[in-house]
Amino acid sequence: MLLIRADQLVSLEQLMREIWGEDLPRRATAGLHVYISQLRKFLKLPGSTGNPVETRASGYVLHKGDDQIDAQVFPELVDVGRALLREKRNDEAASCFGQALALWRGPILGQGGNGTEANGPIIDGFSTWLNEIRLECQEMLIECQLQLGRHREAVGMLYALTAENPMCEAFYRQLMLALYRSERQADALKVYQSVRKTLNDELGLEPGRPLQDLQRAILSGDMHLMSPPLAISCR
Known part of the structure; x- marks a missing residue:
């Protein structure tokens, strides 16, 4: 929580709700103070007099x-890559997106986020937001x-x-196009049948x-598919 909101005040109420939900234990405030004390010990650097976790009247701030x-850093790199892509500087944009994705080394915040089976609303919202940016980043990298x-x-x-991401049609579209341009027309059409079956069965x-338009274009041997530029989908 403190890392997600680094350099911002996080209130006692927000922290307790994130850890315990609405069903707070009897000594929730005391328990929170214990957690903060342990965190301070963990973050204290040898020979340092200060600590990155600052106590405020209504909560705590973690100074990075x-x-x-x-x-x-990740969303900042994605923003730079998105701007480069809009300027059609595809090679630079691809490099930027690659750097951004290289920062991912597993699930956000590890399994379970805060170490419990369920996260609080702030961590859940943050994870959803970051995962959506990752999907967009992957899509834009492929477009490049x-x-x-x-x-x-x-x-x-x-x-x-x-x-x-079996429900993400954008990746299927890109795969069909990549296969068609790789002289694998039959495989591209198989991908269409696969996603059609998935969407029919599930939804x-x-x-x-x-x-649908891409499938028809492949069936008709549309030569316009063989060379970029392709329409870019930037959310």
């Missing part, structure tokens, strides 16, 4: 100082690769992304218009 927090003619390199990553839906 000169340190960097990956969860803050497709526009740079790196469709064969993108195929393996896209198969993994569609497996991890009773047909693929969206972009996927």
Whole structure:
């Protein structure tokens, strides 16, 4: 919680609700003070007189100082990459997106976030927000690769992304295009049938218009598909 809101005041009420939910134990305030004391000991540097965790009247602030927090650096890199992509500086944008994704080394905050089976509303909201940015970053990285003619390199990553995100039609669209440009028309059409079956079985839906249009274009051998630029989807 304190890292997520580094350099900002986090109130006692927010911390207690995040840890225990609405059913607070009888000595919740005392328990919170114990946790903060343990955290201060953990973060104290040898020979240092101060501590990054500051007590305020209504809560605590964790000062990051000169340190960097990956969860803050990541969206900043994505913002830079998005701006480069809009300027059609695809190679630089791809490098920026790659740097951003390299900061991920597993699930956000580890399994269970705060070490319990359920997180509080702030941690849950933060995790959802960061995961959505990650999906957008992955999508934009692939768009860069497709526009740079790196469709064969993108195929393996896209198969993994569609497996991890079976309801994300954007990744299927990109995979179909990458396969078609790699002279794998039959595999591209199999991908369409696969996502169509998944959407029908799970939601009773047909693929969206972009996927349907792409399937028809592949069936007709539309040569416009063979070269970028492709329409970019930036949320």
